[in-house]
Amino acid sequence: MKNLNESQVILVDIGNTRVKYSLLSHAEEEPNACEDARSLFNFIDSQKKISHLYIASVRNQEMVGEISTMCNERNIIFVEKHTEKEAFGIKNSYDNVQKMGVDRWLAMIGAAEKAKNAFFVMDVGTAITVDFVVSGQHLGGWIVPGFQVMRNALVASTQKVYANDEIPTTFGVGNDTEDCVASGCHAAVYGVYLSAVDYISSKQTDFDVILGGGDKKVFAFLKSADNMRLAHLVMQGLARYARSELLQ
Template identity: 50%
Template sequence: MAERLVYVVNDEEIFLVDIGNTRIKYCALPDADNEPIAVGTIEALYEPLTRAGCKLIYVASVREEAAVDALRQIVEGKNIRLEVVNTEKSAFGITNSYENPATMGVDRWLAMIAGAGMTKKKAFCVIDVGTAITTDFVFNGQHLGGWITPGFHSMRNGLINSTKRVFGDESVPDKLQPGISTQMCVANGCLAAVQGVFLSAIAYLNSKQTDFDVILGGGDKKLFAFPESGGSILAANLVVQGLARYAKREIS
């Protein structure tokens, strides 16, 4: 991590940027626990960042390096410093299970960093529900590993595109039920598979025979709105909230 910045005056001058697979989310540091603003392109960040008096940006990206380079071009010559956060072997009391941490998506790493700040229990998992569903388990500060599964829309599109006589629509069921048309069967089947990730995570955590928390984040976390998930901790945006912990550590 770079040197501390003495010219950062207050939290409002620090912005957090999550460059995800489908959308880009951003907010000022004081708003990290709220739903971030979403835009479609890197270029759309120019006006809000320059207008807000931004001096420091913490950014995480799961895209190619070109996306971060585009953000660098936006802030170049504007007295805005860019801090790119990458996956580490250990930080904030969490040890990564990966032999080569660079091969883990930074979204998963930041989800664990955020999750650790939301619970005091020795065991927890974070489930980030979006284009993909990532699930990671932490016990006594040790990352045990995780899962990556297709998200609802990825799963549905993959099924439709790979079969000739199965088709669907854009509907997302409010609750799980048997379908009475092919479209309904596809939608509810994908929802059943998505919710199965949560139930499998609970089963695994129960096997550890300890108290635990489940932390849910991501744009599609509403798909887990069923009785078994009632005790979960809901996160506005795990990546942004993980970035916030890095930002606060550097300016404290």
């Protein structure tokens, strides 16, 4: 599209717990976060040049509608992305693609751009999602309770078991109940990662790991292996769509 640059496009990700946004020109950086549509448009209005808004939502269609209305009032072109059967050389394994959260689809689209080989993409947030892709074919995936959901469920379901709000960044064991809960949930999350490595290793010798999500710091202790790349997955998937549709 002539005369359009990346600073005129904003990307919006409505996740399970937060609304994140970023200019297309900053899609590789840590996204901003806000609570509601009004806060989002405080930023958009401050830019005075936004022409397109690309959005993905896993939860709040009411907010999507509100954002769409506010875009129309400002003559901003509104584009909502949904899960597809195939795009950018990735083939979805789901028979009914609408059953797959768009966050998982966009994570694969974003990850495929960074991976040199077969890969699994692991998004570590409220839920942990893992999806496996070999030679462009999505093999399937897992959905697991995230660290905080796991910890909160354990505390709510047991007596005399307590937890703190700390998320471990080093791997180890606890020496009081709070630390044992945190270390145990950390070990469970790490177990998902190890299981994913084991599964993809059975399919392909060379593979990449693309890791994202708000709680990806739980893997800080791995010190980023050579085949591991960190990403802002949904943002970068949205960015790939926006660039292909607007700038090529």
